[in-house]
Amino acid sequence: xxxxxxxxxxxxxxxxxxxxxxxxxxxxxxxxxxxxxxxxxxxxxxxxxxxxxxxxxxxxxxxxxxxxxxxxxxxxxxxxxxxxxxxxxxxxxxxxxxxxxxxxxxxxxxxxxxxxxxxxxxxxxxxxxxxxxxxxxxxxxxxxxxxxxxxxxxxxxxxxxxxxxxxxxxxxxxxxxxx
Amino acid sequence: xxxxxxxxxxxxxxxxxxxxxxxxxxxxxxxxxxxxxxxxxxxxxxxxxxxxxxxxxxxxxxxxxxxxxxxxxxxxxxxxxxxxxxxxxxxxxxxxx
Amino acid sequence: xxxxxxxxxxxxxxxxxxxxxxxxxxxxxxxxxxxxxxxxxxxxxxxxxxxxxxxxxxxxxxxxxxxxxxxxxxxxxxxxxxxxxxxxxxxxxxxxxxxxxxxxxxxxxxxxxxxxxxxxxxxxxxxxxxxxxxxxxxxxxxxxxxxxxxxxxxxxxxxxxxxxxxxxxxxxxxxxxxxxxxxxxxxxxxxxxxxxxxxxxxxxxxxxxxxxxxxxxxxxxxxxxxxxxxxxxxxxxxxxxxxxxxxxxxxxxxxxxxxxxxxxxxxxxxxxxxxxxxxxxxxxxxxxxxxxxxxxxxxxxxxxxxxxxxxxxxxxxxxxxxxxxxxxxxxxxxxxxxxxxxxxxxxxxxxxxxxxxxxxxxxxxxxxxxxxxxxxxxxxxxxxxxxxxxxxxxxxxxxxxxxxxxxxxxxxxxxxxxxxx
Numbered sequence: 001x002x003x004x005x006x007x008x009x010x011x012x013x014x015x016x017x018x019x020x021x022x023x024x025x026x027x028x029x030x031x032x033x034x035x036x037x038x039x040x041x042x043x044x045x046x047x048x049x050x051x052x053x054x055x056x057x058x059x060x061x062x063x064x065x066x067x068x069x070x071x072x073x074x075x076x077x078x079x080x081x082x083x084x085x086x087x088x089x090x091x092x093x094x095x096x097x098x099x100x101x102x103x104x105x106x107x108x109x110x111x112x113x114x115x116x117x118x119x120x121x122x123x124x125x126x127x128x129x130x131x132x133x134x135x136x137x138x139x140x141x142x143x144x145x146x147x148x149x150x151x152x153x154x155x156x157x158x159x160x161x162x163x164x165x166x167x168x169x170x171x172x173x174x175x176x177x178x179x
Numbered sequence: 180x181x182x183x184x185x186x187x188x189x190x191x192x193x194x195x196x197x198x199x200x201x202x203x204x205x206x207x208x209x210x211x212x213x214x215x216x217x218x219x220x221x222x223x224x225x226x227x228x229x230x231x232x233x234x235x236x237x238x239x240x241x242x243x244x245x246x247x248x249x250x251x252x253x254x255x256x257x258x259x260x261x262x263x264x265x266x267x268x269x270x271x272x273x274x275x276x
Numbered sequence: 277x278x279x280x281x282x283x284x285x286x287x288x289x290x291x292x293x294x295x296x297x298x299x300x301x302x303x304x305x306x307x308x309x310x311x312x313x314x315x316x317x318x319x320x321x322x323x324x325x326x327x328x329x330x331x332x333x334x335x336x337x338x339x340x341x342x343x344x345x346x347x348x349x350x351x352x353x354x355x356x357x358x359x360x361x362x363x364x365x366x367x368x369x370x371x372x373x374x375x376x377x378x379x380x381x382x383x384x385x386x387x388x389x390x391x392x393x394x395x396x397x398x399x400x401x402x403x404x405x406x407x408x409x410x411x412x413x414x415x416x417x418x419x420x421x422x423x424x425x426x427x428x429x430x431x432x433x434x435x436x437x438x439x440x441x442x443x444x445x446x447x448x449x450x451x452x453x454x455x456x457x458x459x460x461x462x463x464x465x466x467x468x469x470x471x472x473x474x475x476x477x478x479x480x481x482x483x484x485x486x487x488x489x490x491x492x493x494x495x496x497x498x499x500x501x502x503x504x505x506x507x508x509x510x511x512x513x514x515x516x517x518x519x520x521x522x523x524x525x526x527x528x529x530x531x532x533x534x535x536x537x538x539x540x541x542x543x544x545x546x547x548x549x550x551x552x553x554x555x556x557x558x559x560x561x562x563x564x565x566x567x568x569x570x571x572x573x574x575x576x577x578x579x580x581x582x583x584x585x586x587x588x589x590x591x592x593x594x595x596x597x598x599x600x601x602x603x604x605x606x607x608x609x610x611x612x613x614x615x616x617x618x619x620x621x622x623x624x625x626x627x628x629x630x631x632x633x634x635x636x637x638x639x640x641x642x643x644x645x646x647x648x649x650x651x652x653x654x655x656x657x658x659x660x661x662x663x664x665x666x667x668x669x670x671x672x673x674x675x676x677x678x679x680x681x682x683x684x685x686x687x688x689x690x691x692x693x694x695x696x697x
Binding site: 071075076077079105107131141142143 | 228229230231232233236237273274275276
Binding site for chain 2: 359567573594688
């Protein structure tokens with residue numbers, strides 16, 4: 001650390017330093033942002049998880065159905081807000097070959113069950129307590145939603161939940177159902 | 180104190196103490212800025228994933244849990260002590276959205 | 277501090293002309309650090325406003341209503357009153373917070389009892405703030421006002437909070453500007469003001485899934501009338517029976533302080549949480565202080581929560597503080613020092629606080645229109661030992677400077693209800 005003798009110099013040095021560190025921070029944040037904005041469809045990675053009832057559920061077996069894959073947790077506020085809206089979406093397009101899949105990443109299944117006792121959810125809930133699927137999909141935000149087409153390719157991704165996202169889901173699902 | 184008694188006067192004592200305060204403050208500032216800057220480095224990836232934040236989302240893992248009651252305690256301490264500022268932390272939580 | 281010399285508690289060099297030079301040097305150094313802090317602060321602020329991306333956002337404050345009854349009880353002084361806080365979201369991007377606090381003071385603290393009579397006073401404080409949620413952060417602005425019959429303080433503040441690095445790092449900046457108006461009871465001619473600027477920079481970092489740490493740096497500058505218009509200093513006066521007389525306090529017209537704190541919370545798999553804080557404080561009045569705090573939170577059976585607190589604080593007082601000045605006069609031209617204070621807040625002291633808290637949650641109490649109701653009972657015992665402030669009692673026949681050092685014990689109660697909406 002350079003010993004600062006000249007007070008004016010030190011003001012200049014620390015300002016320069018802070019501007020540089022800020023630019024560094026911002027470049028990291030910004031590059032992250034830009035990377036996310038050019039999303040390219042990719043094949044949905046296959047996995048098998050147990051549902052709440054204890055049955056095995058494999059993603060690849062559901063080719064031919066449009067899937068909305070939603071990663072959520074009981075401790076996540078926006079996730080809880082989104083659940084009833086996803087339930088409504090599930091009912092709306094279920095008969096046309098669509099399903100919502102909720103992947104719960106709570107360490108303790110009991111926490112998820114408590115929440116589901118309060119909120120009406122009719123779509124399958126898959127338990128990923130060990131976070132194997134969350135890390136397989138490299139989840140970077142809570143909640144994360146992927147929309148997968150009939151051939152098993154991820155065609156849309158939504159990070160987090162903000163009011164209005166459910167309209168985007170509706171639009172994407174309808175488009176994929178027409179294909 | 181001792182230097183005062185020996186007649187060196189307060190000038191040298193206060194001068195040294197203020198310079199130390201000044202250096203300490205500048206050092207703290209630089210460290211904080213470096214920390215922020217380092218977090219922007221794209222080589223360094225976040226090592227705690229958003230889905231691993233269940234413990235951090237617990238209500239008793241927040242720094243200032245009770246706004247009103249906590250704020251009142253800061254006010255009580257400030258009326259009996261000379262120190263003020265930097266009382267509470269912030270951040271943490273579920274990291275959602 | 278060594279042998280008790282009786283008259284003053286540490287050897288003091290009487291300030292003279294060379295002290296003026298020291299003061300100017302100190303002010304210049306402090307001023308340049310203030311400039312430094314402000315420059316960095318403004319650079320960072322500008323930088324944050326440059327960040328534009330619309331991916332994910334942070335979260336608004338939770339909706340709740342909180343009602344608190346607080347009581348601070350010392351041996352001869354009681355300060356109690358109610359407080360209320362309301363926090364409500366407006367739409368999906370905004371949130372409003374309003375709080376109101378009342379302090380009812382009865383009795384008088386030890387120094388006031390010496391030269392004035394106990395009083396009853398009420399202070400009311402109102403704060404209103406609005407928070408805006410934007411991508412990856414929040415921005416809040418607010419106004420606050422504190423009113424009592426001889427003091428009014430108004431302040432405006434803003435705060436910016438930004439998440440970065442995958443949500444693991446949160447940076448916050450804050451600025452507050454305050455205006456104080458000080459008057460004096462039974463003295464309509466007395467009207468003084470004080471101004472305050474407060475800058476805050478904080479970074480919190482998630483270190484492991486169980487550990488989060490936060491560092492905060494805050495600098496506060498005051499200018500104007502900074503003392504209490506009633507408080508008096510004591511000086512040796514052989515011409516009176518008591519051996520001491522009183523004259524008005526004289527404070528510097530500026531004060532710049534810096535506080536640095538590091539705060540850590542660690543989850544233990546009982547389950548529970550351990551909290552630790554270290555804070556360092558220093559200012560231009562030559563006060564320096566250290567604080568160590570520990571806290572432990574223990575949930576139990578899903579609805580109970582217990583909290584234990586321990587806080588140790590030590591401070592080296594202001595350089596112009598003395599319990600008993602060697603000589604003085606009501607005539608300020610004949611004072612022994614340029615600045616004089618006898619406010620025990622500025623003394624050399626060590627304080628220890630132990631506290632316990634119990635919370636009970638009634639889940640889904642509010643049915644459709646509200647969520648949980650939490651009942652809380654918190655108690656703290658504050659014990660302060662003064663190293664250079666004496667408890668003076670006119671009734672006792674003790675030579676000035678040999679009175680016992682003051683010890684303060686206070687019980688602080690906080691009973692509050694939180695209703696989550």
